[in-house]
Structure formats: C-alpha cells, structure tokens
Amino acid sequence: MTGYGENKREHAMRLRRVEGQIRGLQRMVEEDKYCIDILTQVSAATSALKAFSLALLEEHLAHCVAEATLKGGPEAEAKIKEASDAIARLVRS
Template sequence: MAGYTGTRQDHLRRLRRIEGQARGLQRMVEDDKYCIDILTQVSATTSALQSFALSLLEEHLAHCVAEATLKGGPEADAKVKEAAEAIARLVRS
C-alpha cells in the first residue's frame, strides 16, 4: 500500500487543478497574452507542483521510510537513500 493511499483523492484533485493551470498557460500563449502575465501563471503552476511534491514526500517519509526504519537492515538503508535522492532532485529542480 502506498503512503498516500488515504489521501489519493485529495492528490488527484490537486493534480487536476494543476493540469487546469497548465492548460490555462497553453490558452494564454494561443491568445498572445502579455509575457509577464504568462510568467506569473508559470510561477503559480510551479509552486503548485512543488507543494504537491512536498506533500507526497512528507507522506512517503511518514509511511514508507518510517515503516522500513522500524524493520531496520538493508531495506531501511535503501529507503533512506531513496528518499535522500528524491529530496536532492526536488532541491535541484
């Protein structure tokens, strides 16, 4: 079971809103909207994606990583390393 299973519907709602924002960006470009207005919407969409990613990461740490560390051993080490790599990717993006 995934760490986000209990909040799956909330995540799907957020992703649908983000998808709507991306489609809105496409419409803005199609309609030749002002560059700064488009960039403002890009920033809002980026922030929404980052917020989603952080929420998912928090659930992963609280569920998957915490469960693995309780068991200990190589699985725990692998989960911690995997989470650290995911955090590094988020920081770089």
C-alpha cells in the same frame, strides 16, 4: 499500500487543478497574452506542483521510510537513500 493512499483523492484533485493551470498557460500562449502575465501563471503552477511534491514526500517519509526503518537492515538503508535522492531532485528543480 502506498504512503499517500489515505489522501489519494485529494492528491488527484490537486493534480487536476495543476493540469488546469497548464491548460490555461497553453491558452495564454495561443492567445498571445503578455509575457509577464504568462510568467506569473508559470510561477503559480510551479508552486502548486512543488506543494504537491512536498506533501507526497512527507507522506512517503511518514509511511514508507518509517516502516522500513522499523524493520532495519538493507531495506531501511535503501529507503533512506531513495528519500534522500528524491529530496535532492526536488531541491535542484
């Protein structure tokens, strides 16, 4: 089972909202909307995607990483490295 399994429905709904925001951005460009208005919406979509990412990361740490650390050994080390790399990617984005 994945770490986000219990909240899969909520995550899917959140991603559908982000998808709607992106479609709205496409419409804004097609309709030649004002640049600053588009940038404001880009910021909102980016924030929504970051919030989703952080929620998913929290669940991964609480479930997958925690489970691996209980087992210990190379699997635990690999999960911690994997999580650390994911955090680094999020910070850079």
